[in-house]
Amino acid sequence: MQGVVSMDKLVLIDGNNIAYRAFFALPLLNTEKGVYTNAVYGFTNMLFRIIEEEQPTHMLVAFDAGKTTFRHETYKEYKGGRQKTPPELSEQLPFIREVLDAMGIKRYEKELYEADDIIGTLAKRAQDSGFLTKVVTGDKDMLQLVDDRIHVVLTRKGIADIVDYDAAEVYKRYELSPKQIIDLKGLMGDPSDNIPGVPGVGEKTAIKLLKQFGTVEGVYENLDAVTGKKLREKLEENKELALMSKRIATIATDAPIDVDLNDLVYKKAFNEPLISLFKELEFHSLLDRIGAEETIAEEAKGTDIGFAILENPDDAADVFTEEAALIVETSEENYHFADILGFAVANPNGRWFIPVEAGLASEAFKKWLARTDVKKTVFDAKRDAVVLHWHGLELGGVDFDVNMASYLIDPSESNRELADIAKHKGIKYVYGEEAFYGKGAKRRVPSRDELADHLVRKAQALLDLRPILKKELEDNRQYELFAELEMPLSGVLADMEVTGVTVSPSALKEMGVDLDERIAELERQIHELAGTEFNINSPKQLGEILFDKLNLPPVKKTKTGFSTSADVLEKLRGSHEIIDKILDYRQLGKLKSTYIEGLLKVIHPKTGRIHTMFRQALTQTGRLSSTDPNLQNIPVRLEEGRKIRNAFIPSEPDAVIFSADYSQIELRVLAHIAGDDNLIQAFKDGMDIHTKTAADVFGVRPDEVTPLMRRHAKAVNFGIVYGISDYGLSQSLGITRKEAGEFINRYLESFPGVKAYMTDIVQKAKRDGYVTTLLNRRRYLPDITSRNFNRRSFAERTAMNTPIQGSAADIIKLAMVNMAKRLKAEGLKAKMLLQVHDELIFEAPKAEIERLKRIVPEVMENAVELKVPLVVDIAYGPTWYDAK
Template sequence: MKKKLVLIDGNSIAYRAFFALPLLNNDKGVHTNAVYGFTMMLMRIMEEEKPTHMLVAFDAGKTTFRHKTFSEYKGGRQKTPPELSEQFPFIRELLNAYGIPQYELENYEADDIIGTLSLLAEQEGFETRVISGDKDLTQLSSDKTTVNITRKGISEIEEYTPDHIKEKYGLTPGRIIDMKGLMGDASDNIPGVPGVGEKTAVKLLKEFNTLENLLDSIDQVSGKKLQEKLQEFKEQALMSKELATITREAPVEISLPEIEYKGYERENVLKIFKELNFNSLLDKLGAGEEEGIQEAEFEEISFEIPDEITDGLFADENAFYVEILDDNYHYADIIGFGLVNEKGNFFISPEKAYQSKAFKKWAEDETKKKTVYDAKASEVALRHRGIHLRGADFDLLLASYIINPSESSEDAAAVAKQHGFTNLQSDASFYGKGAKRSVPEEHKLAEHLVRKAAALDALREKLEAELKSNHQYELFTELEMPLSLVLADMEFQGVKLDLARLKKMEEEISEQLMQIETRIYDYSGESFNINSPKQLGVILFEKLGLPAAKKTKTGYSTSADVLEKLEAKHPIIKEILNYRQLGKLQSTYIEGLQKVVNPRTEKVHTRFNQALTQTGRLSSTDPNLQNIPIRLEEGRKIRQAFVPSEEGWVIFAADYSQIELRVLAHIAGDEKLVEAFQEGLDIHTKTAMEVFHVGADEVTSNMRRHAKAVNFGIVYGISDYGLSQSLGITRKEAGQFIDRYLESYPGVKEYMEDIVKDAKQKGYVSTLLQRRRYIPEITSRNFNLRSFAERTAMNTPIQGSAADIIKKAMIEMADRLKVEGLRARLLLQVHDELIFEAPEDEIQKLEKLVPEVMEHAVELKVPLVVDYSYGPTWFDAK
């Protein structure tokens, strides 16, 4: 079994969780928000990563060996709030309950423990994940170690691989410490070189590679002022680099076998959850079952299991629950149906349903209304059995999601409980989890599914009233419900993959890898396992005599950053780096896509998550087709494998141009912004003209770049700090730039001020189609939490409205294709783009029809503009 190590930066995650969540208390008055956030993150990690080894590292104290180098290291940090300090003992207690080892080391930081253990793990062939909120740890990234940095509190993760760091900074992970040496780090009070920011640091390192090379070549640096700064603060820069460097040779007295993760005792975890009043987490663990809550403790419910499925079971209005135990309903079997109507409560077994003409007739009868849970999943699962689900006019999952997207859940019991229906056991409790998961005997299953159908029946009226009260009933009935059927069609249809082309790509890369392998063996004079750091280290540093980093007990480091320093010293290094990059592309994408192809259809059938994001945007899983790599040329070529499913057809792609900026112009109603779009001007050039007070012919490419950054930044509620980081300018300059922008577009400024005031008063913001997002943190006393909430208030109406517009376009597009009698099919939605497959003889019609429908999906004060293209593959249609 592959060994996987997860290393967690305990202090960092605790701080992140504390400041991300509002203060919570248990019934004894103890603050629990940091423990709760930490627990949520732990549960997610264990579910997603499934580690074989695990450790949480903590800082041992305020003083470390770095203070001998610089006594002011980490000086100026605010004292830990007492509300957080009191939670650390509970976090440690939680880790003990979960059976997760924890470790701290006198005179060292958690970073050093993580750095040392991750290196040992690399040398032992482990796959390692580091979890932290501190970007300093990105220097540890390698082909075997991924550093996950928390964003937006702890709710989002940014994965730092060597490729991601290269794409983000243009540097290798090993150069992060050089960058810190130049720009410093205010959070750790690392001084760096005054006046050198991230952009300048990155530029200098791209040119000189290392800080030492740069400081040895100051006379070659362009700009006399910068030369003087570097000369003056030369020693400070070197010291800053030393402070930022994580030691990978800390005297850690815990070994990898000692941190093997063997799971946890459920009773121990339940005990601390109860102590901390984590009721929702108790439900997730099925605490009710642990406490002996059996069926009898729920209100009794009567039901029948009919021997034969006849017309007599069905009514004009029905609550109908389709149970698919596996998340991926394209490949899973339906295990039963719950039916509740005026005639009674029934359990229908799949075998009897499929043999019954009456069941198929009723399921496909549009006039027989059905209240369901997850109409899309139900339709797709039934369709794989040759049955279309029609007449589904209320979806409890979608209704609940619209009412409050922050409380979305896939578990019917959790959703029902949110709305006051408690006579239903959670799936985790009923079926069990992990290895213990199983389907009980028919009578118990029948009761569980009938209870689910009863929840649908009981809650429909209540949720309908709430949707109407919130002015969201139209959003539900005219957008999300019809969209679920469009998405079901897209999912069932799937996207054709040219397996021969993928196989050819695989063969081509395999051939390249073999050729590289041969060259590596020629250079080394012998064959060896290139993927073994231990064997590679011996070849490079003993046989070839290349300069090595310090040797540890387990061997030499051969991480990417170590190798890149040696690239000029021997041609074997370039070959090894290329070998690793091609190998990752091969395993992750070329082979990865082939694994998810349905062998019967030779297609991939992604699942669109319709009730997940708080902005209303769709996401895609199994596989995530919204995330096919496009920035690297090799990645873009993967789209060549996405082809039409029929001979003589092509792929047709259409996407909205700058839809979010157009939505901003409409919502803000700013005269100049509206006028610019109405006249078809280049909006970034127009903004540059306004901000810099120049004519169109005087706008330079740099001015336009700055204007573009602030245009899109405004959509996301960018701060002066964010813009300064994006453009590599000072915070003061960025602030002045934003001020000039808002002076130029006063309507945008007014919108931003008004939407924040509105959100503070109402507690939520709305899109053009009345989709809501609740933002309780907007009145928080915590500055960081409140600032993030204000930016969320500014951007959600824009992002959410753009999402609503493309959803509306999808529904109207599907309708028009039917009305026009076209064979063209909608295949994918990727951000602001729709992708179709169509016969070549329909392309002329699509060139007119698609832009016409998409551009008039919603009428704004400014025109919506759609660009389109087509070709034999998805790659060619871009």
């Protein structure tokens, strides 16, 4: 078939070479689980680029099978001296192979042969069969393969810059034919492959010789004609080396490759295995690129699950069985006061869509929603309860929350959409929200039939996921945590979100005026210290003032000039009076924009209150998070920040704000888990733990501890559970690393139980792959055995901290559940408003304060039984600020 022109195009890719280049071209990326992905990402991007630009009909990626090849029989030192492949790259090669398999691209490797030989052989076969072949590599050796219907696409500068070489392009670069590239390597050698060539002969000399004599053999046949005595001598002395180097550099085009060109057909199809892999690797841009959501949706729609539309739920009482899955669909992500789009119910008998108007009007449906004896499975119990409340409906009987179950099983999973959880468990008839509604400006309003189909699929997925996830929770010994803590807590949080917190707009505005005056005064002082007016918010102008005009030492440089970031300014503290002023200016500016203006925007017009959303399934430690707005993050270090709490007031004139705060809960949990006798006794004796630590570490009596000693001890006490290093402690205390290291060693000698805990928990994490809290919450640590020191060290610190911080989070959650029950049992009007880390905030009538002062500490201090007492500090007053 030689000479027959075909429409077929074969792309052959040098797998190891492109993977290596991709690895070094991109920063070291990794997933949330710690899997390295930069080489996979770069390689895959290159694949897409080649596919789009070349439109191949056939493809193959060739890999090296091992370090030993037939060339080593000729020259044992071939490729000797190469640096060992970084483990961060080696770990990614299996994923690259998985990507190829998922994309339907053939891959091949052969013992004793290199990828070059596989490519050379297949390129020659393809040429003989009339194919046009493109070879993709970063290896210039491959240029020897260039022929009429073989091009080499050579990557330069990583993988972004490429050049397509035909014979003319080769000649333009080297003034040689493609075949002469072998002779070039024979003469000049190749350090990257440890091919010796002729010592002292470089590229220019080699090209000059080949232009004159054609080949290595031609050079030696005409050695007398070579000008330059020294060059002739070098060539004469190294004849065998030159001829051997040429043989080694020659790519085999007749290797025993067991591949038929017909097996290399490439059909562009981005299917479910590829989508799942990209999701696992967190390649979000590539998922968009292949239209992943649309593909999944089309595949899902191919499964007809059947359903009915209930126009009048009052006539269908048999639908509302005692065990079912429920979907409450809303129009917005912020579900407070959001419109309901529709409902869906699934049970073992079938699936039903309930139009929103029918559901809101149906007494039968409303009663069924409220029934506590009906076991309902939902996706997010708290969210559904809040949404229904704002529409005058009550949700009862929820005993399984799919989102919460998935979170407890693996809290590191970043994308916990129902469709993703379902796919992960092999359920393929449901698809994502983005694929259904569209994204951003392309978001659409679906027809009623489309909406019905989408919602019943989700309801059925909930029903099918329930037994799967329940078994996993039971196998992990986490069902008790799920059923007795997180599920009841979702109801408590729903009540707190609905209640909201009252904020005084006038108080906020007044604070805003005060801040404006302070900011203006700081601006005047900064300009005065700088000797000129400038834009303080401009990093460029500020950099010029600090480093050019005031000659302060620059700490860090960026592409646009010297950095003026917060960490840089912190390091410059004390070097000039202007630095403190600038830091204060920035902090006050943030307070004004984020907390004064920000809070004013989110006071809801219907209630006059702020309704935050508590994220129950977000953090890996189990701590609650507050968003839209974040009320846990109001700064308290600056007095101006603390004063913002003045605006948080009771909703009734005869009420007060009541605060209850766990005292040093994480240190108490540490004492319990570590079982350190010294630490336990100190808490039992009611000692100030920082004074106790300082006394032990410095070897003095408690009454001899100075404020500085106590400050140092406090830094270690709170830092030790985070695996603080000598460097970290030296930075926070302003002491040398040696002093900090000695301090930590003395601490660990004083508290041997803590030292043993830190060692044992890391070993346990390495054995199990995860750590647990007192209530069996898990956190997986894939980096705990990483060969990368920084990643392993971070995982070890996380292993030490998570049982402490996570247990503290569990304790306050349990206290919240018990507190809600107790308030109800006592018939009190007091309500929980907020949870801020170790603190609970209530609003209560003044008449109930005396009872709260007794009840709240009693409930919180007895949430769990530890080897040390839990202590709660309480305070109350007309504002949140006063309740501290």
